[in-house]
Amino acid sequence: MPPASPSVPARVPSPAPSARHHLPAAPPRHALAFGVGLLLVPFAVALLLTLGGRPFFQGLDDGWAASAKGPADGFVLVLDRLGGPFGLVLPLALIGCLCVYGRWRSGLFVFAAAVVANVLVVLPLKALADRPRPPYPAVLVNDGSYPSGQVFSAITLVIVVAVVVFPPRARRWWWPVGGTYVLAMMASRTWLHAQWLSDTFAGALLGAGVCLVLWRVFAPMLETEARRMAADSLWL
DSSP states (O other), X not given: OOOOOOOOOOOOOOOOOOSOOSSSOOOOTTHHHHHHHHHHHHHHHHHHHHTOSOOTTHHHHHHHHHHOOOOSOTHHHHHHHHHSGGGGHHHHHHHHHHXXXXXXXXXXXXXXXXXXXXXXXXXXXXXXXOOOOOSSOXXXXXXXXXXXXXXXXXXXXXXXXXXXXXXXXXXXHHXXXXXXXXXXXXXXXXXXXXXXXXXXXXXXXXXXXXXXHHHHHTHHHHHHHHHHHHTTOTTO
């Protein structure tokens, strides 16, 4: 009888790498639908404002403006500078840092959400609504109160930083910090009588909607970057 051949242990294939990684973050389910829904609200209100007359929410705006008036100094002026043209320095600096480390895909996402959308979405909507500012603003402002570009910039910065900078554990504390910053920006705009309360809510909805839509559009590129970050091959 021939000797039995020694048994060779079967080779277990190594598991395939996970398709989802921590950075950049993957968009939530139905991000596109939620984003479009958020965008429809400020656009619908802008169309309402073009009809002229007194909008149904003007009473709330007037009441809030009457109770929110104070000196134009300290923290509110810092927020006014951050929300203005100087506020573009922060997303541009983030884009530069991302590109230095080979994360140009995340840089494109930040550029589209925080810079390009401000020009292609906020400014045309201001021109469409053509809403006058509250009387006697405490800071220098241009024409077009609706929507708030400062609040739009604040919320887009908070969201893109959460997507491309923080892993899940750190992201849990970033959301309340970022939310506090956005609320402070909204309060400062009405405190300075630079914008109506409804303008600030419109800027917040517009910024969140733009980020959700672009997050879903850029999802394939961000997933590719996440895989390459995990494989330490960003420059390939």
